[in-house]
Amino acid sequence: MKKEKFYLISIVILFLTLIGSCRGFTSSPMPGADGVLPADLPQGKSCGDGVCDGPENADTCPADCQEPVPSAGIESSSEEAAISDIPPLYFFYAIHVHGSKEYLPYRDPGMTEVDPVVAENMLAAIEGIAGVLEKYGARATWEFMAPTVQGLVEYQGGPVIFERLQAAGHEIGVHGHRLEAVPAAAVALQEIAGIDPATSSGFLVQVPVSGEAQAQSAMSLVMRATVESGLSVGTVNFTPGGEMNNLSSVCGDQFGVGNDMYLETGNLMHPWHPDYLNEDVCADFPGGKMTLIDHVPLTAFILPGEDAPPDVLGSQHFDQLQVYFDNALGYLAENQSERLAAWGFVTHIIEYAVGSQAENPPEESALEALDGFLSHVDAYHRQGLVIYATASEIAEAVNSGN
């Protein structure tokens, strides 16, 4: 499918969105679902036939020539019929809550002392990002490593930030860069923060460690350990061409079923159940215990001419991400698949601040850039074309056959 086609469809959807939000102010006739304008219909010429034509005007034939008040209702139902044919897109945001040093907010790997400046900066980043999301009623899936859970609870004297996020409908999940980090984070959340997590992340880091030949077995091992830790959902970036993904060549760029849209959308939109028991995580195993939900890689923020994701996100980075989001909507409008489709992206909290160790508070400009992107997404949300969800809510919808 050509990108231009997606752009065109996106523009049409945005146009419908704008029309919809201005519905109360428009009185010009819109094409119906079949594109037929009232002027194309056969018309009579006599006063009282319901058509104001020929010599008739508001004075000579008020019955036919009054202001067309009810037409707005007819027009809007036509628009809604067109929009309702497009399945909703589940929108999610996975946030990895760590810095370049995994033991933050502690000063040292031995986790002996919390750095209060770092703890405050991490909390400010979480609050800043959460505040922008909540302005639109959106919620994120926040994924934590064990030291961050322990450090923030220790600093706040209780699971304050965790309870605050959950109270606003966010999801708290697990993040790990090594096999043993997944159960450690799950236990930390359960025992220190009183949270029973469902979602895990960070799987891919296992694969480069093991090499391509072992990619399937390494990933399957991580998934078995993840399920054994009581986790059943994974936010991943298996998108071919994405970050650190040497599973892609092993899988022949095929993950799940019908996930052929990734060049346009940046992610694999249909979640699947990896067949990790048979060491084939590319294949869909209906009824499997793990649901994988793919997001756009962090590398989607790399601008032309640059070689790494930005230190601090700006509107230019979200503008680039927005093309993928628009294409995801375009894909749904084009294909009208009955299978659940999700689109999401990922960042760390540290992409909102200068530096990578939470040594600085978040930049207002970065939060405003997120705000700008979400206001674009929200225009579709208000039309019912986008559903805000956490990863576990998406998995629940997939597994309930929605």
Ligand SMILES: [Zn+2]
């Ligand atoms: Zn990470």
